[in-house]
Amino acid sequence: MLLTVDGVQAYCYTGGKAFNPAQPTAVFIHGAQNDHSVWILQTRYFAHHGYNVLAVDLPGHGRSQGDARTSVEALADWLIALLDAAGVEKAALFGHSMGSLIALEAAFRAPACVTHLGMLGSTWPMKVSDALLETSRSDEPAAIDMVNIWSHSTMSQKPSCPGPGFYTMGGSQRLMQRISAINPALVFHTDFSACNSYANGEAAAQSVRCPALFIFGTKDMMTPPRSAKLLTTTIAHCKVVSVDSGHSMMSEQPDAVLDALFNFVSGSR
Amino acid sequence: MSGPHYPGFDTLSLHAGAAPDPATGARATPIHFTSAFAFRDSDHAAALFNMERAGHVYSRVSNPTNAVLEERIAALEGGVAGIATASGQAAMHLGLSTIAGAGSHIVASRALYGGSHNLLSYTLKRFGIETTFVDPRDLDAWRAAIRPNTKVLFGETLGNPGLDVLNIPAIAAIAHEHHLPLMVDATFTTPYLLRPFDHGADLVFHSATKFLCGHGTAVGGLLVDGGTFDWQAAYDKTGHFAELCEPYDGFHGMVFAEESTVAAFALRARREGLRDFGAVMSPHNAFAILQGVETLSLRMERHVANTMKVAEFLSSHTAVESVSYPGLPSHPDHALAQTLLPKGCGAVLSFNLKGDRAAGRRFVDGLKVFSHLANVGDAKSLVIHPASTTHFRVPTEQLAVAGIAEGTMRLSVGLEDADDLIEDLARCLKLSQKGA
Numbered sequence: 001m002l003l004t005v006d007g008v009q010a011y012c013y014t015g016g017k018a019f020n021p022a023q024p025t026a027v028f029i030h031g032a033q034n035d036h037s038v039w040i041l042q043t044r045y046f047a048h049h050g051y052n053v054l055a056v057d058l059p060g061h062g063r064s065q066g067d068a069r070t071s072v073e074a075l076a077d078w079l080i081a082l083l084d085a086a087g088v089e090k091a092a093l094f095g096h097s098m099g100s101l102i103a104l105e106a107a108f109r110a111p112a113c114v115t116h117l118g119m120l121g122s123t124w125p126m127k128v129s130d131a132l133l134e135t136s137r138s139d140e141p142a143a144i145d146m147v148n149i150w151s152h153s154t155m156s157q158k159p160s161c162p163g164p165g166f167y168t169m170g171g172s173q174r175l176m177q178r179i180s181a182i183n184p185a186l187v188f189h190t191d192f193s194a195c196n197s198y199a200n201g202e203a204a205a206q207s208v209r210c211p212a213l214f215i216f217g218t219k220d221m222m223t224p225p226r227s228a229k230l231l232t233t234t235i236a237h238c239k240v241v242s243v244d245s246g247h248s249m250m251s252e253q254p255d256a257v258l259d260a261l262f263n264f265v266s267g268s269r
Numbered sequence: 270m271s272g273p274h275y276p277g278f279d280t281l282s283l284h285a286g287a288a289p290d291p292a293t294g295a296r297a298t299p300i301h302f303t304s305a306f307a308f309r310d311s312d313h314a315a316a317l318f319n320m321e322r323a324g325h326v327y328s329r330v331s332n333p334t335n336a337v338l339e340e341r342i343a344a345l346e347g348g349v350a351g352i353a354t355a356s357g358q359a360a361m362h363l364g365l366s367t368i369a370g371a372g373s374h375i376v377a378s379r380a381l382y383g384g385s386h387n388l389l390s391y392t393l394k395r396f397g398i399e400t401t402f403v404d405p406r407d408l409d410a411w412r413a414a415i416r417p418n419t420k421v422l423f424g425e426t427l428g429n430p431g432l433d434v435l436n437i438p439a440i441a442a443i444a445h446e447h448h449l450p451l452m453v454d455a456t457f458t459t460p461y462l463l464r465p466f467d468h469g470a471d472l473v474f475h476s477a478t479k480f481l482c483g484h485g486t487a488v489g490g491l492l493v494d495g496g497t498f499d500w501q502a503a504y505d506k507t508g509h510f511a512e513l514c515e516p517y518d519g520f521h522g523m524v525f526a527e528e529s530t531v532a533a534f535a536l537r538a539r540r541e542g543l544r545d546f547g548a549v550m551s552p553h554n555a556f557a558i559l560q561g562v563e564t565l566s567l568r569m570e571r572h573v574a575n576t577m578k579v580a581e582f583l584s585s586h587t588a589v590e591s592v593s594y595p596g597l598p599s600h601p602d603h604a605l606a607q608t609l610l611p612k613g614c615g616a617v618l619s620f621n622l623k624g625d626r627a628a629g630r631r632f633v634d635g636l637k638v639f640s641h642l643a644n645v646g647d648a649k650s651l652v653i654h655p656a657s658t659t660h661f662r663v664p665t666e667q668l669a670v671a672g673i674a675e676g677t678m679r680l681s682v683g684l685e686d687a688d689d690l691i692e693d694l695a696r697c698l699k700l701s702q703k704g705a
Contacts, residue, residue: 013528016319016521016522016523016528035530037528037529040320040529041320041321041322041323044319044321044528045316045322048315048316048319048321062530063501145273146272146273149273149274149275150273154288155281155285155286155344156285156286156287156288156337158288158291158333158336159324159333159336160286160336160340161323162323162528162529162532162536163320163323163331164323164324164325164332164333164335164339165331165335165336165339165340165343165350165352165353165539166340166343166350166532167285167286167340167348167350169344170343170344170347170348170350170496171496171532174495174496174497174532175496175530175531178496178530178531182502254322254323255322255323258322
């Protein structure tokens with residue numbers, strides 16, 4: 001689905017079903033140097049089980065036009081504007097990694113719009129090492145490989161994603177390379193800088209009143225679960241689910257992630 | 270301390286796609302001899318059918334044993350997905366039919382395996398797909414052959430029968446200039462010697478029957494999606510590849526390029542071609558090929574070393590007119606081979622024996638270590654004499670057009686002791702000349 005946000009074309013994948021204003025809406029927000037397709041299985045299930053799906057391509061990523069936004073706050077504003085453009089008054093927000101910070105900040109800025117907050121592979125502060133930040137600026141292909149290697153816990157995840165026969169580490173590498181090919185303006189560095197400089201995480205977490213869910217990968221080297229203690233203690237009413245995966249949990253444990261998300265929203269609907 | 274790195278080739282050869290069986294702990298990949306897989310409940314069934322959850326439904330579309338092989342070849346090639354098929358021919362057909370249909374056009378190297386040539390020249394033509402064949406070394410010919418309805422460029426990493434080395438970087442560049450993918454048959458090289466995606470190819474297939482299996486025990490094919498070609502961008506520019514970029518009625522209106530930014534081709538190939546044409550690999554064959562892949566690098570090193578010794582021996586023998594092997598400086602693609610194939614040029618070579626068809630027959634009939642049969646890529650050394658077998662009805666003048674002489678031999682050099690191979694060849698070269 002194509003929308004116009006701030007005068008620029010924005011793309012949302014709808015899970016293979018047309019948008020239906022009568023249904024509740026689930027918004028899926030990808031992380032750095034990714035696009036909507038990282039949510040392929042979860043979004044298709046939601047779309048065929050009573051939800052509108054808006055799996056966004058963030059500005060400058062994939063099929064969405066415009067420049068990549070340079071701060072989490074600006075990305076949250078863009079997301080709120082996108083909901084407005086879609087005519088969505090309330091939605092569940094699910095974000096992965098950088099996307100989780102965007103969801104958190106959007107919930108802070110527009111709490112009335114957010115029915116549920118799902119944060120996957122999250123932490124705050126989301127500090128990016130100086131070495132990785134610099135590599136993403138000076139040698140983006142190398143940064144892609146570093147992150148791809150750190151984001152996967154196995155070379156034999158089953159039943160793979162989006163299905164048998166797909167090599168997820170290869171797919172993840174190619175996706176990040178494709179994002180670079182479509183937009184050569186150092187998106188990865190822009191995304192990492194936004195994560196690195198986001199300062200409002202604690203205040204935003206203190207403001208969360210809607211149901212909240214954290215999904216952590218027990219083998220996550222990018223955002224180790226223990227590093228998210230500030231968030232999970234600040235959002236005291238949150239639910240925490242651990243899955244046996246690295247940072248790329250939607251592809252390494254697609255069913256476990258789907259079940260956690262769907263039970264979270266359908267159980268408190 | 271070194272930085273992060275991907276698992277190496279040998280590690281992937283043993284582990285990619287496979288883990289100890291969660292049900293039994295079996296370390297080897299089990300052979301899942303089952304036609305179908307039980308659903309947990311009706312919602313699970315619907316979710317599997319509709320690609321909302323990953324898993325197996327029916328072994329024509331996926332099978333756990335096959336999936337290990339598919340993921341392993343994808344990892345070894347540096348691709349995003351593999352599809353196991355009944356044969357290399359089936360892999361080629363699946364690859365082409367996923368993006369070409371009636372009214373489509375293909376540009377192909379003319380230096381192809383006979384079976385591939387048959388498929389392109391006769392069978393696909395009957396279904397409305399035309400092919401223009403070009404000299405693989407003539408880059409202008411590739412460019413000139415492209416038409417508005419061309420959908421793919423195709424060649425073999427090492428051509429047939431002259432072992433022409435496909436200039437993948439140059440031909441891929443031509444394809445991409447025209448918003449077209451390059452598909453490559455990499456059977457003779459395997460990912461150990463050459464990874465076509467690293468050089469610009471977009472789709473790769475193998476006759477896994479050959480070096481991947483390595484023991485002459487199973488027929489099978491593997492198609493690999495490199496995830497490198499931007500189908501949506503090509504569609505936006507040319508209108509081609511609607512199969513991937515427009516709703517597909519055969520799967521609930523799915524737009525494959527939206528579902529997966531980088532694996533749209535593999536999704537469609539499995540969801541349509543494997544499902545509907547049904548040329549699926551048996552899990553037993555997948556197991557046999559997996560055993561071969563586990564030792565691929567070790568075998569290929571020995572294959573290449575033996576082949577180089579045999580090629581050097583033949584090229585200095587008085588009964589041999591010429592030897593075609595890119596590892597030799599005399600081969601026209603030797604310099605290109607040194608760039609694209611630094612680990613070696615494979616284990617297939619051809620040579621021209623002095624004399625007529627009868628000399629060729631005396632040669633092959635006398636061999637004791639080499640087996641006379643129509644295959645390559647076995648651990649055992651193989652030989653075929655085209656003029657008395659595959660081309661026995663073809664007049665001498667027409668043989669020449671195909672690059673085959675009455676004394677042409679094709680060898681697939683195996684893993685035996687090189688001295689024994691050379692002794693076998695030497696004895697029969699002498700024998701071949703006795704009746705002259």
